[in-house]
Amino acid sequence: MAPAITLAAEAPKLSAANTGFMLICSALVLLMTPGLAFFYGGMVRVKSTLNMLMMSFISIGIVTILWVLYGFSMAFGTDSGSVVGWTSDWVGLSNIGLTELWDGYTIPIFVFMVFQLMFAIITPALISGALADRVKFTAWSLFVALWATVVYFPVAHWVWGAGGWAFELGVIDFAGGTAVHINAGAAALGVILVIGKRVGFKKDPMRPHSLPLVMLGAGLLWFGWFGFNAGSWLGNDDGVGALMFVNTQIATAAAMLAWLIYEKIRHGAFTTLGAASGAVAGLVAITPSGGAVSPVGAIAVGAIAGLLCAMAVGLKYKLGYDDSLDVVGVHLVGGVAGSLLIGFFASGKGQSEVQGLFYGGGLDQFWKQCAGVFAVLAYSLVASAVLAFLIDKTIGMRVSEDEEISGIDQAEHAETAYDFSGAGGGAARTAASAPVADTASKKVDA
Template identity: 75%
Template sequence: MPPGILTLADGLAEKATLSPANTGFMLICSAMVMLMTPGLAFFYGGMVRVKSVLNMLMMSFISLGIVTVLWVLYGFGLAFGTDVGGVIGWNGDFAGLGHIGLTQLWGTTTIPIYVFAVFQLMFAVITPALISGALADRVKFTAWALFVALWVTVVYFPVAHWVWADGGWLFKLGVIDFAGGTAVHINAGAAALGVLLVVGKRIGFKKDPMRPHSLPLVMLGAGLLWFGWFGFNAGSWLNNDDGVGAVAFVNTQVATAAAMLGWLAYEKLRHGSFTTLGAASGAVAGLVAITPACGAVSPLGALAVGAIAGVLCAMAVGLKYRFGYDDSLDVIGVHLVGGIVGSLLIGLFATGGVQSDAKGLFYGGGFGQLGKQAIGVVCVLLYSLVVSYVLAKAIDVVMGFRVGEDEEITGVDQAAHAETAYDFAGAGGGTAARRTTALGESPTKKVDA
């Protein structure tokens, strides 16, 4: 979010007037960010085995329900209410969103508070959904739903205040995070690691094949994420008046393309092939890395951010085999590492000519901004890691976070949802047809009752 814009002033702006163009633009961006959560569900769903596709989809979709309700009740107030000590906010008028005028502007912007609230809601929704990819195949759905509710309350809402709200301590320090490198991606990646330390590895990790069941679904999800990310980044300037949002849009495309190529190049040199999974993962790594930096760097800087992130994230996904943590869908390797890379590279590539006058090392700014970025990275990472571990441990003690061994082997789709993603028993080549053919019968032969 842009420094200097997230001021409350009791929700009023003396000189600003409502802009229908900016309001419409932000509503479109909000809808695009909402689409990212189903896109993430498809992206993750395609990467798991057949027996847990529906569970993976639901772990993202449930966030749309839980986080929306909590955001309306108290989340918006905690994240963007009047600052309390730099660590949390509160504004009674924001509780229930029931005491806000229809055209009451958000701070010094030209958009209504309602529009800002719904835009930020979509960020809050997707962040816990990102965590779910690390936990595929093995957690109770009820435990996951409880974790989402607790985690957004004690981790996401406060961290969003630190980073983006006027008065938040990282905001005042001068940490640059245009659209969520710390608050979204490092936050979610560190949380994934914290929960993994509690739930442990999947049965058969490093022994049984756990390949993606549908790479077309993965590519579809990656495409939806790429599309929605333009709203995620360009919309974070909260207006379309001065060209900063346009630069963020361009940088988003440029860095994503560079990261995809960087990942594929590393993959070819390391493993000998250009894979579709690598292309999709590289694109997401680039989107993650440019998120905090898209308003601070030039398009050439975005090329560097994307290429570096693509290679480093591709290298990082293999660390789970070396260190023995079972990050099912590489949330740590892509979101945690990508968020760290993008946040720190601001300290090198910030031009001082887009969202603010802060310059990185390569543009004559010295090490000052790099130091600020490092503080933001470390503090968010440690807070999310520790608190997420404590929450997961408490849930595990009270109700058990993990499904039983039999349920994990059979598949969490049946255990949690009493459904399967695909029906292989239909006519025209299904299992029934193969069985009758093997017995020497016609698959279309009628059988008497």
Template identity: 75%
Template sequence: MAAGFLTLAADTPTLDSGSTAFMLLSAALVLVMTPGLAFFYGGMVRVKSVLNMLMMSFIAIGIVTVLWTLYGFSVAFDSGNAFFGGFEWAGMRNIGIAQLWDGYTIPVYVFAVFQLMFAIITPALISGALADRVKFTAWSLFVALWATVVYFPVAHMVWASDGFLFTRGVIDFAGGTAVHINAGAAALGVILVIRKRVGFKKDPFRPHNLPLVMLGAGLLWFGWFGFNAGSWLASDGVAAVAFTNTQVATASAMLGWLAYEKIKHGSFTTLGAASGAVAGLVAITPACGSVSPLGAIAVGVIAGVVCAAAVGLKYRFGFDDSLDVVGVHMVGGIIGSLLIGFFATGGVGQTAKGVFYGGGFDQLWKQFLGVGVVLAYSLVASAILAKLIDLVIGFTVSEDTEVAGIDQAEHAETGYDFAGVAGAVRSALSSLDSSSGTGTQVTDAPSKKVDA
């Protein structure tokens, strides 16, 4: 054989079972994040909205999975133009079982299912901004349209080899622009169109179940290792650094948020700890393959403090972001994406260097381009979609339905059986009275008075 052919054969990637197994595990971890998000958001809403909040995340799993199979994967990653892929892989056709993702040692199917989990959680993130007040049918329609019109094209622009932002050198290791800025800007676009919650700026809207919030944050933290480390598409040293940076930045952001909270409000809260951790996870997502662990500390602390300050902007500017999706995901994604331009070392998974490592401002301007394009497109497109849905079928439930409880109206269920609990208490008291011989008459306790 000719020497040239031998060299080519030697350089051709072959399937790596270790990396394939790692990526399948990473995909499963990313899927766990969506139920984790459901718990995180579900604990933050009121009693009468918890099931609706859980369902808004879970329905995204069903809708986006089907759309991804039909055409989403092909639109996002098939060769096309700078903004939109082709349809060669529509229906997951024309993909061989042993066919490898171009330039990597994992099958195309593994890459496709890993990216599917990103496509699922991104619209689910938006739901937190809309808590308490949207029709489930309207939300489901929005998820389908938004994934098609916004997420799939943005994923192509950011990650496809011929994508508009990818070819211009914008770095997004695991989704700072494609996932978090995209979802946060979409949330802002929708809430500028639909009505505010009844009692916005007047009622406290306290979380009904903080342990559930902490559980959700823990599942998000756990799953995020697959989200970030898996985005390298191989199990090697770069994946290990991304994993390390994820842990370091998240812990640092939690401390930064709590410090800000203590100085500003005088207390360390569990909600602050959970929110700070999520802010750190968001900010390190685009940067985990570019910065050192010391840089990850800086990214985390900055994100924790800035996002903690940003969540109050909704009261200043009057937009009703129910669970602070804009303040955490949009702002956190912007912070993480731009800080690459300062802290990129050029020695992890990327060769580009930031301002603090002798790279000048070149990469920073590229990051500004990525942030601006995704933010503007998602904001405008999402607002238009929301307005169209609102005009056709109505996006929000009536105010009376919201006050009475969206769970019962939209799902014919309630999250907690307070009547059952009250009945058990009455039964126990009756037994106690009978055994003591007091003959006390136990009357019905009010079973429906709940802090909703």
């Protein structure tokens, strides 16, 4: 029998399996933003719950429209100077065929576009946790629009766009350690340095009002993160996506345990807030590294990140910056740790043959990771601070002190998260239980 003739480079064909897989992953990533809203919403005081939910949900609306109009083109269009992309045919998602494939892959451009849209949505939403209790909703909405345009779209091109300088340098970021987590964490630090501390910071109790809500949000984030990470390989043909899926679970578990052990040694208790925060720290750290490290390496990445993030969240009290919900301590520190640890733990048997120091590869990849990490950190920090400063000097970033004390939910949204007035269930019972209800309300508001 004559040998079969194969072409040197057959053009990819649309894969129904990969297309369906990526659409499911896109939906999972979108679910992460409501999950984040619950995670943050449970961590604030009761009078700020709705505002935290809305700060995440408004990102879905604003970023979706900007991504369609020009964001996708800026992030993934034809490179210009290794800094930003632009493809005029993609403006408004015009002139894209239904079955036109993303270059080199077996999924349509529309599928790649919508998957990346979900990343663009959650990244500014991550920033909101640092600003809890004190930012005008209109100012936040304007900040999201400007920040996505000036910071996220270009940085996404640096890291993932063909021709982007970090992409061409060989910086490894599987699913967003630099473009998402360091970017958001540095932005959070830049903004809070401009807008200042909450009223009563380090004086008044600011405990989470609903730890069950925090745990629910963390669980949704953990679930959605499998789409976030495994889907970033844009298919399911060679096992790398499966490796990332496995490593995501492993690192998250290791980070949660490391955080809880640190917490028990340092503070004497295993808290639910610590478990939720540790899990998120592990998810953050494995995001850039999970395709490059082995499962044992994932344990190391998760454990190291869990420990470092647990230590970092207390720095705000020592250094005096008010990062309300520890965005800097978890996302910035976790993103830096996960990105830099690639330089040590890359096995050469995952997404590429690149090996880290512990696998005989020297420090070459570590220095590349440093370049990507600190460039994104510096740019996002400065650009975000400038945007916050300009907004503050024009329309003002903060609500008034009286509105902050009385509750940002009522001031900005004319609503409250919980209605205690009907707790009695009848005229006589309501009257009889009114003092109890009032007392409960005051305790929750505290």
